[in-house]
Amino acid sequence: MTNENSYDAIIIGAGVIGVAIGYELSKAGRRTLNIDKLPAAGYGSTSNSCAIIRFSYSTYDGVAMAWEGQHYWVNWRDYLGGDVDERGLIDFVQCGTALLKKSGGHSHHEKVVPLLTELDIPFEDWDLDTLLDRLPALNGSEFGPPKRPDDDEFWADPTEQLLGAVWTPDAGYISDPQLSTHNLQRACESVGGEFVFNTEVTAINQTEHRVTGVTLSTGETISAPVVVNVAGPHSFVVNRMAGLEGTMNISTKALRHEVHHVASPEGVNYGSTGCHVQDGDTGIYFRPESGDNILIGSEDPDCDPQEWIEDPDNYDTEVSHAQWEAQVLRLARRMPDLGVPNVKRGVVDLYDVADDWIPIYDKTDLGGFYVAIGTSGNQYKNAGVAAAAMAELIDAVESGHDHDAEPVVHIGRYTGLEIDMSSFSRNRAINPNSSFSVNG
Numbered sequence: 001m002t003n004e005n006s007y008d009a010i011i012i013g014a015g016v017i018g019v020a021i022g023y024e025l026s027k028a029g030r031r032t033l034n035i036d037k038l039p040a041a042g043y044g045s046t047s048n049s050c051a052i053i054r055f056s057y058s059t060y061d062g063v064a065m066a067w068e069g070q071h072y073w074v075n076w077r078d079y080l081g082g083d084v085d086e087r088g089l090i091d092f093v094q095c096g097t098a099l100l101k102k103s104g105g106h107s108h109h110e111k112v113v114p115l116l117t118e119l120d121i122p123f124e125d126w127d128l129d130t131l132l133d134r135l136p137a138l139n140g141s142e143f144g145p146p147k148r149p150d151d152d153e154f155w156a157d158p159t160e161q162l163l164g165a166v167w168t169p170d171a172g173y174i175s176d177p178q179l180s181t182h183n184l185q186r187a188c189e190s191v192g193g194e195f196v197f198n199t200e201v202t203a204i205n206q207t208e209h210r211v212t213g214v215t216l217s218t219g220e221t222i223s224a225p226v227v228v229n230v231a232g233p234h235s236f237v238v239n240r241m242a243g244l245e246g247t248m249n250i251s252t253k254a255l256r257h258e259v260h261h262v263a264s265p266e267g268v269n270y271g272s273t274g275c276h277v278q279d280g281d282t283g284i285y286f287r288p289e290s291g292d293n294i295l296i297g298s299e300d301p302d303c304d305p306q307e308w309i310e311d312p313d314n315y316d317t318e319v320s321h322a323q324w325e326a327q328v329l330r331l332a333r334r335m336p337d338l339g340v341p342n343v344k345r346g347v348v349d350l351y352d353v354a355d356d357w358i359p360i361y362d363k364t365d366l367g368g369f370y371v372a373i374g375t376s377g378n379q380y381k382n383a384g385v386a387a388a389a390m391a392e393l394i395d396a397v398e399s400g401h402d403h404d405a406e407p408v409v410h411i412g413r414y415t416g417l418e419i420d421m422s423s424f425s426r427n428r429a430i431n432p433n434s435s436f437s438v439n440g
C-alpha cells in the first residue's frame, strides 16, 4: 500500500471479477487498491469454480455477455498485455458444449437456440444419432424429470429418447481459475494497480450520502471516492455494512453448492477427449477434468434441497454423502460404464445468488459505491466483459451521468455487441425469462 492511504478506487475482493475490475480501472488511469481477507487473488469462490465458458443462457443479454466474455479468454495474452505472469498463463480448453435436447417441451435448448441464432453464435443442431456418434459413452434415453436416488422412480426404465443436442464448438473451460486470477493480478499491477491480502474490510465510510473509503480490521482507514463491492458470497454482508440492505429490488444471498469428481470409465478417456455436457434431463452438467477425471456439477433441479447460508464464513465444507450419491448416480444413468467409487471427491463452495439468478452490475443509492454481485454460479466466464462494463459505468456515473434514468450501453470490445446494462440493474423487475438456476 502507498503511504498516503488514499486511492481513486477501492475494490473489495480479489476474486476473478474484482481483480478484472481493478485492471480495467487502472488501465483507465485510476489508482486502485484491491483488498481481500484471504491470502491471495482468486482464493474465494473463484478457486472452486468449474470455470466453464458457455453461451447457453435464457436471456438475450445473458447470451451476449457470455459470447463477448468468451473472446477475452480466446485473446487472453493480448488482453493482459503479454506474458505478464511468472507462473505462466492459463489454458482455455475449447472442448465444446453439448446442450442435451429433451422431448416434450420445457427443454432449455428451446430458449437458447433462438438467441444463438439471433447473435450469430456458431452452433450445430445434432439429432440423437449424431450425439451418440460424437459421444459414444452416453446413453440417449430420457430419465427426467430429475429425481433423487431415494425416489422409487430414479431407476425406472426409460420410455423416451433424447432429441439430440445443440453443439457449440467455441465453448470450453479454463484449466485453473485461481491462476487466471493471478494472471489478472499481474496485469493489473503492470498498469499500477495495488493489492493487499489477509486484510478484511469491516466498515464502509461515508458522509452526506457519498462513500469516503473503508476501515480495515486493523483499524486503519483508507480513503477513496469510489468503492466497489465485489465480495462474492459476502456481497450481502458488505452491502449491509454500507447501510444498503433493503434499498435494491434485487437482493443477494449465499447458496452452498457441491461439485464432484469421478474417474472416467475405463477406455473412455473422457478427461482428455470429452466435452462439456449440459444434461437438464438428469439435472447435472459434466466436463472433462485433468487426470482422466470427470467433473460433475448441479443444474439446481427442483427436487434438490437448497442450502441457503446465513454466515458465509461458517458452513459445512465437506462433500455430503447424499449430494455425492445424487450427482454421481445421475451421471451413471447418462454414462452407464461409469464406476461409482466409494470414496467421495469434490469441492464445496458458495454461489452469490441474486433473486432471479442474473447478476447485478450497477451503482447504488450511496454515491460512489458500486456493486458487481449476485453472480449466481455463472459469471466466471464474464469476468473480462463485466469488468469493462463496470469501468465504463463507473466512469459515466462519476462524470455526472444518470445511469438509472439513461442506462449505459456497453459495446463489446471484441464482438461489437450492444449490452444494455439496465438488464443488470439493482432495481430491475425480476426477469421472468430467467431459468432461476445456474443457467441464468
Ligand SMILES: Cc1cc2nc3c(=O)[nH]c(=O)nc-3n(C[C@H](O)[C@H](O)[C@H](O)COP(=O)(O)OP(=O)(O)OC[C@H]3O[C@@H](n4cnc5c(N)ncnc54)[C@H](O)[C@@H]3O)c2cc1C
Binding pocket: 012, 013, 014, 015, 016, 017, 018, 019, 035, 036, 037, 038, 042, 043, 044, 045, 046, 047, 048, 049, 050, 051, 052, 053, 199, 200, 201, 202, 230, 231, 232, 233, 234, 238, 257, 258, 259, 348, 349, 350, 351, 372, 375, 376, 377, 378, 379, 380, 381, 382
Ligand atoms: C462451485 C462453483 C462452480 C462454479 N462454476 C462456474 C462455471 O462453470 N462457470 C462460470 O462462469 N461461473 C461459475 N461459477 C461462478 C463463478 O465462479 C463466480 O461467479 C466468480 O468466481 C465470482 O468471482 P468474484 O470475484 O465476484 O467473487 P469471489 O471469487 O468469491 O471473490 C470475492 C472475494 O471477496 C473477498 N471478501 C469478501 N468479503 C470481504 C471483506 N469484508 N474484506 C475483504 N475481502 C472480502 C473474499 O475473500 C473473496 O476472495 C461457479 C461458482 C461456484 C461456487
